[in-house]
Amino acid sequence: MRQINPSTQMKQLCIKLSITLIIALCLIPLSAKKSSYTTLKPAHFKTQIEQTANPCIIDIRPAADYAVGHIAGAINMDSNDLHFISTLKHLYPETETIFVYCKLGKTAKPIAEKLATNGFRNVFSLKGGITAWGKKLPVAF
Secondary structure, eight states, X not given: OOOOOXXXXXXXXXXXXXXXXXXXXXXXXXXXXXXXXXXXXXHHXXXXXXXXXXXXXXXXXXXXXXXXXXXXXXXXXXXXXXXXHHHHHHHSOTTSEEEEEOSSSTTHHHHHHHHHHXXXXXXXXXXXXXXXXXXXXXXXX
């Protein structure tokens, strides 16, 4: 059996540790970019809004739908606007709690994910949208 020089063993160990460290450092940015948002039913969405000091409530429906009725305190924004994310970042720090909703909840989910992916840490989407909200909770005009 061939014996390996202790110096060679140390070099091999250093190489293995270096490779492991490089791989670990490469994976950190991937895990940090993981998006995180929460979809809530209307009653929980309302409770979360009430428990938030300065909630940012965003209605992403067309302006005409917003005018017919919306959640009190909501602002209307076009999520298809190319500057949607940068506008939000200009208006609100990434630490603000963002509540986003649409008509049925299907459009708001990917927008909530996009907001989370772009640095917003506390993002909530309304399950079932304003349609579900309006069945049991009041809307503003």
